[in-house]
Amino acid sequence: xxxxxxxxxxxxxxxxxxxxxxSVFSDPDRVVFGYxxxxxxxxxxxxxxxxxxxxxxxxxDVAGEVSSGDLSNYLVKPIDYFKYWFTRDxxxxxxxxxxxxxxxxxxxxxxxxxxxxxxxxxYLLGFVISVILAMFIFFVILFITxxxxxxxxxxxxxxQFIVVMVVTEFLSGALFPIDILPRYLQNILYLLxxxxxxxxxxxxxxxxxxxMEIVRGxxxxxxxxxxxxxxxxxxxxxxxxxxxxxxx
Amino acid sequence: xxxxxxxxxLVKNFEITEKRPGLSGAVSSIFHPQKxxxxxxxxxxxxxxxxELVGFIxxxxxxxxxxxxxxxxxxxxxxGFTQVLEYDPWDRKHEFLKQIxxxxxxxxxxxxxxxxxxxxxxxxxxxxxxxxxxxxNLDELVELLGAKKLLNIQVRRLSLGQRMRLELIAxxxxxxxxxFLDEPTIGLDLIGQQxxxxxxxxxxxxxxxxxxxTSHNMNDLVxxxxxxxxxxxxxxxxxxxxxxxxxxxxxxxxxxxYLSSQEDIKKLRTIGKIKKIAFPLVTLAVPRTTAAVAAAxxxxxxxxxxxxxxxxxxxxxxxxxxKNEKISFGL
Numbered sequence: 001x002x003x004x005x006x007x008x009x010x011x012x013x014x015x016x017x018x019x020x021x022x023s024v025f026s027d028p029d030r031v032v033f034g035y036x037x038x039x040x041x042x043x044x045x046x047x048x049x050x051x052x053x054x055x056x057x058x059x060x061d062v063a064g065e066v067s068s069g070d071l072s073n074y075l076v077k078p079i080d081y082f083k084y085w086f087t088r089d090x091x092x093x094x095x096x097x098x099x100x101x102x103x104x105x106x107x108x109x110x111x112x113x114x115x116x117x118x119x120x121x122x123y124l125l126g127f128v129i130s131v132i133l134a135m136f137i138f139f140v141i142l143f144i145t146x147x148x149x150x151x152x153x154x155x156x157x158x159x160q161f162i163v164v165m166v167v168t169e170f171l172s173g174a175l176f177p178i179d180i181l182p183r184y185l186q187n188i189l190y191l192l193x194x195x196x197x198x199x200x201x202x203x204x205x206x207x208x209x210x211x212m213e214i215v216r217g218x219x220x221x222x223x224x225x226x227x228x229x230x231x232x233x234x235x236x237x238x239x240x241x242x243x244x245x246x247x248x
Numbered sequence: 249x250x251x252x253x254x255x256x257x258l259v260k261n262f263e264i265t266e267k268r269p270g271l272s273g274a275v276s277s278i279f280h281p282q283k284x285x286x287x288x289x290x291x292x293x294x295x296x297x298x299x300e301l302v303g304f305i306x307x308x309x310x311x312x313x314x315x316x317x318x319x320x321x322x323x324x325x326x327x328g329f330t331q332v333l334e335y336d337p338w339d340r341k342h343e344f345l346k347q348i349x350x351x352x353x354x355x356x357x358x359x360x361x362x363x364x365x366x367x368x369x370x371x372x373x374x375x376x377x378x379x380x381x382x383x384x385n386l387d388e389l390v391e392l393l394g395a396k397k398l399l400n401i402q403v404r405r406l407s408l409g410q411r412m413r414l415e416l417i418a419x420x421x422x423x424x425x426x427x428f429l430d431e432p433t434i435g436l437d438l439i440g441q442q443x444x445x446x447x448x449x450x451x452x453x454x455x456x457x458x459x460x461x462t463s464h465n466m467n468d469l470v471x472x473x474x475x476x477x478x479x480x481x482x483x484x485x486x487x488x489x490x491x492x493x494x495x496x497x498x499x500x501x502x503x504x505x506y507l508s509s510q511e512d513i514k515k516l517r518t519i520g521k522i523k524k525i526a527f528p529l530v531t532l533a534v535p536r537t538t539a540a541v542a543a544a545x546x547x548x549x550x551x552x553x554x555x556x557x558x559x560x561x562x563x564x565x566x567x568x569x570x571k572n573e574k575i576s577f578g579l
Contacts (some may be wrong), residue, residue, distance in 0.1 A: 073357045076320050076350045078342035079374050241324040244262060245317050 052100030069246035150239030173199025258328035303473030353431035409440030
């Protein structure tokens with residue numbers, strides 16, 4: 001039931017963004033920020049798919065477990081907590097993907113937007129790799145913010161909310177394509193991990209980037225994946241030392 | 249391996265932020281957090297042999313649960329040395345975790361929406377228990393705890409006592425060599441308590457597992473533990489046999505006399521402290537050293553039909569420990 005509501009929320013969000021951009025581009029010949037009606041709508045539909053892969057993470061519950069002390073149940077068992085959640089995440093993503101495909105078809109039939117199907121296998125390969133890296137980066141970011149309650153047990157959701165809902169949604173390209181921002185902001189953003197969550201994979205899929213740009217982007221996101229993973233391990237090791245195993 | 253558990257000068261401090269009441273208090277807590285260090289364990293030491301069943305007692309907040317959590321690798325000790333089965337618990341090596349189990353009476357690890365059998369299957373996978381061994385262990389545990397009918401019922405529909413029995417099964421499927429039980433009978437009715445108690449006793453006898461158990465329930469300790477460790481305010485105050493605890497503490501003995509007439513009954517007061525009069529039975533407390541003399545005196549001067557000299561019941565001694573009475577243990 002929770003799951004269905006979550007999917008419904010997803011669809012509504014897409015429909016909202018869709019109509020927002022649809023009304024901006026009501027004149028099919030209008031070009032804003034280098035996007036015309038067809039390309040922006042493809043982008044919006046792309047978001048639906050990539051979101052289903054990347055931003056749908058079960059690991060948002062980790063902070064709650066740290067805060068409530070339910071983490072203890074896992075720590076005393078011979079399982080790797082990180083891998084445990086990663087597995088849960090992947091299985092949940094598979095489920096989400098099935099629904100996302102279904103929703104996309106449904107919305108496609110309803111709204112009849114122009115949609116671009118990538119056929120070049122190299123772009124598709126780049127897309128798959130970038131999405132896998134994006135999933136991993138987002139997962140690690142969640143784990144880092146989930147460590148906050150080690151020090152402030154009452155802030156189970158606060159840190160999560162700021163990072164996930166505000167920063168990530170905004171900077172990842174989930175609301176609007178990043179290349180409509182001023183050039184210098186874009187340059188800064190490309191050094192951060194966020195655009196590689198949604199915007200970059202989509203650009204690869206849409207074939208907007210050259211081979212060099214794709215390779216460079218993949219290297220940057222690989223760097224972030226490794227660096228954030230290292231940071232997460234360090235923070236968690238520190239956090240577990242002050243962990244108080246609440247709830248008796 | 250001659251020591252299953254070694255604890256040496258274990259210290260644990262918690263840093264807590266104090267919250268002041270009210271909105272202004274909450275705001276000022278953000279800007280000027282008042283950190284306070286709570287010293288939960290102030291250097292306790294003990295060792296436990298393989299196969300021992302030890303009761304861990306003390307009043308609320310004495311540090312019992314904290315010790316168990318450190319020994320199972322949940323908490324990082326501030327200082328001191330701990331070793332369980334020759335591992336450092338904090339490393340949480342998988343080989344170590346596969347040999348221990350921590351059961352907390354107030355925490356449940358069963359999946360709420362699924363029948364317990366699903367949790368057991370997950371446990372089998374986590375602990376990498378072979379199918380044959382799993383079936384054997386499960387049958388054995390289900391038998392011992394009389395839980396056959398409960399396996400396929402959604403956990404949320406079960407009573408607390410039924411759930412506790414299933415929790416125990418989940419915790420023991422991998423046959424841990426060391427078992428930490430935190431209040432295993434809390435909230436259970438008398439029959440439930442007895443079932444769990446009998447089970448713990450049998451399990452210890454059958455498998456030779458080392459068991460460290462905390463409890464507020466006197467019967468748990470009297471029935472199960474030959475040896476008790478008493479801690480109070482983070483310090484170890486007694487470690488030894490249960491009888492010895494009674495011996496050390498009880499400076500008095502109990503004389504029970506059955507009288508044939510009520511005359512002179514008040515005069516018994518001159519011999520010892522009268523604890524209860526329920527004619528024909530009168531219960532007296534007399535100093536341990538003069539118990540024999542007092543008994544002789546009673547026999548001479550009163551119309552006695554029967555007389556016994558007893559130790560103060562263990563329950564009462566432990567109750568006093570729990571009530572946090574300052575006890576001179578002569579340590």
